[in-house]
Amino acid sequence: MVREALLSGFDVVQVLRREDIGEAAMARISQLSTPSPVLAVVARPAPAEIPSPGGLCLGLDGIRDPGNLGTILRIADWFGVETVYVSEDCVELYNPKVIQASMGSIFRVRVVMAELAVLARRFRAAGMPVYGTFLDGKNLYGESLGREGLVLMGSEANGIRPEVAAEADRRLLIPSFGRSARETGEGTGAESLNVAAATAITLSEFRRR
Numbered sequence: 001m002v003r004e005a006l007l008s009g010f011d012v013v014q015v016l017r018r019e020d021i022g023e024a025a026m027a028r029i030s031q032l033s034t035p036s037p038v039l040a041v042v043a044r045p046a047p048a049e050i051p052s053p054g055g056l057c058l059g060l061d062g063i064r065d066p067g068n069l070g071t072i073l074r075i076a077d078w079f080g081v082e083t084v085y086v087s088e089d090c091v092e093l094y095n096p097k098v099i100q101a102s103m104g105s106i107f108r109v110r111v112v113m114a115e116l117a118v119l120a121r122r123f124r125a126a127g128m129p130v131y132g133t134f135l136d137g138k139n140l141y142g143e144s145l146g147r148e149g150l151v152l153m154g155s156e157a158n159g160i161r162p163e164v165a166a167e168a169d170r171r172l173l174i175p176s177f178g179r180s181a182r183e184t185g186e187g188t189g190a191e192s193l194n195v196a197a198a199t200a201i202t203l204s205e206f207r208r209r
Contacts, residue, residue, distance in 0.1 A: 002040045004104030011043040031096050044094060048112045050119070051083065053126040055148055056206060058084045059116045061164050062155035063195060066091045070101025071196040072153070077105035079203040085114045085150075116152065120167035123150045132160050132168035133198055140172045145206050153199050174201050
């Protein structure tokens with residue numbers, strides 16, 4: 001992580017090493033149960049401006065779990081998604097758990113706060129589709145998927161909020177191949193996917209085409 005910070009365009013204010021400041025001091029500074037041998041103090045960059053629509057982008061609506069957000073940034077980095085848009089009620093980007101879960105991807109993926117309904121309209125006005133994952137969507141594996149557009153992913157508890165969902169012109173479903181609780185009505189089986197796992201599956205299918 002420190003190496004990634006040093007190689008990034010972020011302003012690294014200071015690098016602290018255990019052998020220089022001692023193990024006790026490092027333990028007090030670190031928020032990890034097992035302190036790292038090296039830490040970096042990095043200045044937060046100014047909030048990114050909303051760029052012109054283009055490429056394949058993610059829009060995250062109300063992601064509250066820091067581990068999920070950090071993992072999604074790592075997934076976006078893996079699949080070459082350069083810009084991730086987040087709604088105002090997403091977990092704070094520089095939450096320590098977000099940074100840790102991103103495994104350095106936070107230094108490479110551009111994260112922009114935006115009003116997602118307005119953003120989706122901008123993409124559609126530019127002639128690019130807006131995709132969303134929904135339980136009533138069409139099978140992801142059978143749909144034609146473009147190389148550009150905005151892919152919306154909803155919160156862990158509530159999915160994509162209605163006002164944002166209304167702007168999606170392509171509704172996708174990741175089909176279940178098991179018998180879910182929703183199908184059986186028996187309270188057994190997986191009812192849904194973790195949002196980070198769903199993001200990985202969705203982006204993988206976009207990039208596979």
